[in-house]
Amino acid sequence: MKLLKGILFSVLMGMVCLFSFSSLLQAAEGEYLTAIAGCKGCHTKEEGATPFAGGHALKTPFGVFYTPNITPDEENGIGNWTEDQFVQAVKHGIRPDGSYYFPSFPYPSYAKMTDEDAKKIFGFLKTVAPSDIANKEHEISAPFSWRWLQAFWRVLFFDDTPIDPEERGKYLTHALGHCSECHTPRNQMGGFIQDRFMAGSLKSEPAGKVPNITPHADGIGEWSRGDLISFFESGMKPNFDDVQGEMGIVISQGTSRLSLEDRAAMADYLLSLPAIATPKD
Ligand code: HEC
Ligand code: HEC
Structure with a gap:
């Protein structure tokens, strides 16, 4: 009986541990x-x-x-x-x-x-x-x-x-990272201008001027996959400029905490986007 109680006790404790774990x-x-x-x-x-x-x-x-x-x-x-x-x-x-x-x-x-x-x-x-x-x-x-x-x-x-979470880069970028909320320009009613997807904005609110992050020469056309992966971790750009303002917060509180695989998935996704020139207005 004592043995049985002992076993029962251990099994229950195991379950409690597993549950809290x-x-x-x-x-x-x-x-x-x-x-x-x-x-x-x-x-x-x-x-x-x-x-x-x-x-x-x-x-x-x-x-x-x-x-x-x-x-x-x-x-x-x-x-x-x-x-x-x-x-x-x-x-x-x-x-x-x-x-x-x-x-x-x-x-x-x-x-x-x-x-x-x-x-x-x-x-x-x-x-x-x-x-x-x-x-x-x-x-x-x-x-x-x-x-x-x-x-x-x-x-x-x-x-x-x-968005299918299996499309990891796209899922992280949009469903969680909400990167297009700042990087896609909006019309006067605050809706996204879809044919300028991620092409940056001169007057985004509240971030101000937001750069183009499509693989166009106006955007991240010159950036390698490795440049993006390390930028998401440290905020350092390929030209050794440090990131500022709103994007600094996105990096320090968000992307810098991602695993290497997740940062790589985001980099691959951005580099796969259609290249669009930065709007002039
Ligand atoms: C860019 C700024 C911003 C981000 C990022 C943001 N929120 Fe909010 N959130 C707001 C604003 C502004 C409101 C109030 C909107 C309104 O009053 O209509 C709000 C409202 C809410 C509310 C409703 C609270 C209430 O009392 O009615 C919840 C819950 C919430 N946010 C959770 C979250 C969660 C969870 C996240 C991250 C997944 C998040 N928010 C990210 C700006 C933000
Ligand atoms: C709250 C607004 C905001 C959000 C959200 C945001 N960004 Fe940014 N991003 C900016 C601003 C502003 C800059 C310019 C910062 C600077 O140059 O110092 C920037 C810069 C960048 C750059 C560098 C581009 C260059 O040419 O210098 C990349 C890459 C980038 N963001 C990617 C992302 C990704 C990926 C996400 C989503 C995880 C994201 N951003 C979310 C505002 C934002």
Whole structure:
């Protein structure tokens, strides 16, 4: 009997360990996905502020948006949210009350990620320290502040065709890295100009002038695969210039944390894009 109890105890302990190990693994994966998706940079007021507690100002032609608190605080964060509400927000741009988010939250890119990855990100966010910092109202004026108008924007510009995660480079670049949110120019209504895909923009908001990253001579035509792989790790360009500003954050908090295989997959994908000249307007 004693032996049987001993065996039973060990088996149960083994199961407990395995379970906590797999949830640890899940959280680690969630952190990796959150890093490349850049959630922290945008949902943290400034460097050194409470991570994920929001308050980061996004200046756009439509006004200033302030990112909300996405820590697990029940009152001011998303502590009361269900997994389903989270997936609806991040992948579909729909608020728990059924109204729409503004696309200053790059949900049109995240729409292309798998539900499983969105759930892993949710799992990771539940492990960060809760913060009771209250959300700040956006400073945008009518009609841009009318959430229901987003219904029309969505019909025109929201394309939630998923990307196959097996196409790793494309998946990392768009579904998680949302690189085209800055590197593809937009029309006056804030929709992507598809025939200038990744060709850069002279007046992107809030990043300002954003370079062409297609393999055209105006873009990364002179860059080798190795140049890109090391740029994603260190921010150093082939001409030894150091990367600045918004892209510096993308690298320090995102691409520098990727595995070598993932950085290589992104480099191969960018080099496979159609070469497009930089728009002159
Ligand atoms: C470029 C900035 C930016 C990035 C990157 C970003 N967000 Fe946001 N997020 C926003 C803005 C702005 C809003 C508010 C939009 C609105 O009010 O319509 C928002 C809203 C949200 C909300 C809704 C919160 C609420 O209280 O309603 C959640 C959840 C969220 N983001 C999660 C994420 C996650 C997870 C990621 C990474 C996968 C992420 N965000 C990346 C800007 C960003
Ligand atoms: C928030 C806006 C933003 C996002 C998101 C963004 N970038 Fe950038 N990117 C920039 C800006 C601005 C520069 C110019 C920085 C500089 O020259 O110092 C830049 C520069 C670059 C360069 C160097 C190009 C050159 O000719 O110097 C590459 C390559 C690049 N980005 C790739 C990417 C990839 C891949 C992603 C997605 C993982 C991405 N970017 C996401 C804004 C962004």
